[in-house]
Amino acid sequence: MKKQKPTGILGKVWYFIWDDNSIWSWIVNIILAYLIINFIVYPGLGFILGTTHPVVSVMSSSMEHKIVKSGQTGLFEMCGNAYSEKQLVDFGYYWEQCGSWYERSGITKAAFSTFPLRNGFNRGDLIILRGAEPENLKTGDIIVFKTLLPEPIIHRVISKKETGSGYVFQTKGDHNAGQITNPAYAFDETSVSGDDVIGRAFISIPMLGYIKIGFAGIISFIR
Numbered sequence: 001m002k003k004q005k006p007t008g009i010l011g012k013v014w015y016f017i018w019d020d021n022s023i024w025s026w027i028v029n030i031i032l033a034y035l036i037i038n039f040i041v042y043p044g045l046g047f048i049l050g051t052t053h054p055v056v057s058v059m060s061s062s063m064e065h066k067i068v069k070s071g072q073t074g075l076f077e078m079c080g081n082a083y084s085e086k087q088l089v090d091f092g093y094y095w096e097q098c099g100s101w102y103e104r105s106g107i108t109k110a111a112f113s114t115f116p117l118r119n120g121f122n123r124g125d126l127i128i129l130r131g132a133e134p135e136n137l138k139t140g141d142i143i144v145f146k147t148l149l150p151e152p153i154i155h156r157v158i159s160k161k162e163t164g165s166g167y168v169f170q171t172k173g174d175h176n177a178g179q180i181t182n183p184a185y186a187f188d189e190t191s192v193s194g195d196d197v198i199g200r201a202f203i204s205i206p207m208l209g210y211i212k213i214g215f216a217g218i219i220s221f222i223r
Helices: 009-018 023-049 091-104 209-222
Strands: 055-057 066-069 076-078 081-083 126-130 142-145 153-163 166-172 197-205
Touching: 023 126, 076 091, 126 142, 142 166
Parallel strands: none
Antiparallel strands: 055 126, 066 076, 076 081, 126 197, 142 153, 142 197, 153 166
16 A cells, blocks of 8 residues: 655655655755764764764775776886786785885884785775774884875884984885885875874775765765
């Protein structure tokens, strides 16, 4: 039996949101879901986990442990090396191809194998963060830090030192050939201030980041 439409204002609103199958009802549902997640769920998680960014979506391939096609060069690359085709790699092959950079920085294969999320993660993954005081971070941790870029950066700590003004970190994306510096966006992986650290990654959920990316895209389109 088809559900009868209510006559009262509140009933009509409820029916429109939950029972109406029109395109406008779907749009309103998407907006409501975004608002609930963005202003209730997200801040609540942030309070529990002790960070302003409890959940981040991975927007780039800079932490991937696989050979992928570069959007800049059109070549299949990993750690600055070129290959003939796209392929997945295990940790042993990753270290064979990329490990020399870390060894020059004093990080051994044995040490890297104990790092959190040692196999990296992919674009579109969802990363759960915890708040972390700079003094508690260590080499191998994956941190999210802010620059002048629109989205924060998520890379691995490769060194840490204490200065008179606080802790300073060096980071690197596992997939990248080396560290990145971009003065225009205050992006310098050779000198990341502890004050710019947003949180430490501890869980990676494959593919779910695309949902967050999609919501943001839909809201931007509606605006």
